[in-house]
Amino acid sequence: MNSKVRFPDGREVDIQEVIAFLYGLSRSDVEVLHVMMCKGRKMSTEDLAEELKVTKASISKSINNLLYKGLIGREKVTDEEKRKGRPAYLYWVDRESLYEKVTDDMEKLTEAVKNQFKAHVQLAVVPS
Numbered sequence: 001m002n003s004k005v006r007f008p009d010g011r012e013v014d015i016q017e018v019i020a021f022l023y024g025l026s027r028s029d030v031e032v033l034h035v036m037m038c039k040g041r042k043m044s045t046e047d048l049a050e051e052l053k054v055t056k057a058s059i060s061k062s063i064n065n066l067l068y069k070g071l072i073g074r075e076k077v078t079d080e081e082k083r084k085g086r087p088a089y090l091y092w093v094d095r096e097s098l099y100e101k102v103t104d105d106m107e108k109l110t111e112a113v114k115n116q117f118k119a120h121v122q123l124a125v126v127p128s
Contacts, residue, residue: 022105023069028054032062033071033093042075042090063091071098 004012020030035051036043043051048059066072077088 019102022102022109023071025065025069026062028058029062029065032059033066036072036091036093037095037098040093040095042092044077044088044090048091067091070101073097 003015005015005018006012016030016034019025019033020027025033031052032048035048039051045056045059045063048063049056052059063072063074067074071093073092073094074089077090
């Protein structure tokens, strides 16, 4: 599957790089998001840390950023064993919701760029 986006001048960029730029995501954030999309199930920070071979602290930072940006979902684990200490959560990507959010945000960005460029062109002064 080709995950590249081709620009009018022929340059190509990976779709994950586009999403990273659109939402200000780090490489780690994108990796966490990608694993969650590929697995297609609810995952704990432990699951993600094991899958990516990184610390839970690293995963937690990415999870918090992805939650803040509205790219993933979260639910509290209600298992009786988890009542001690900090609450435990499971995280997931709803692919349809993610698709809708990203495409909607891209459309808004495109409109904003068009409007800004139009204003820029209209204000351009030709040197005498």
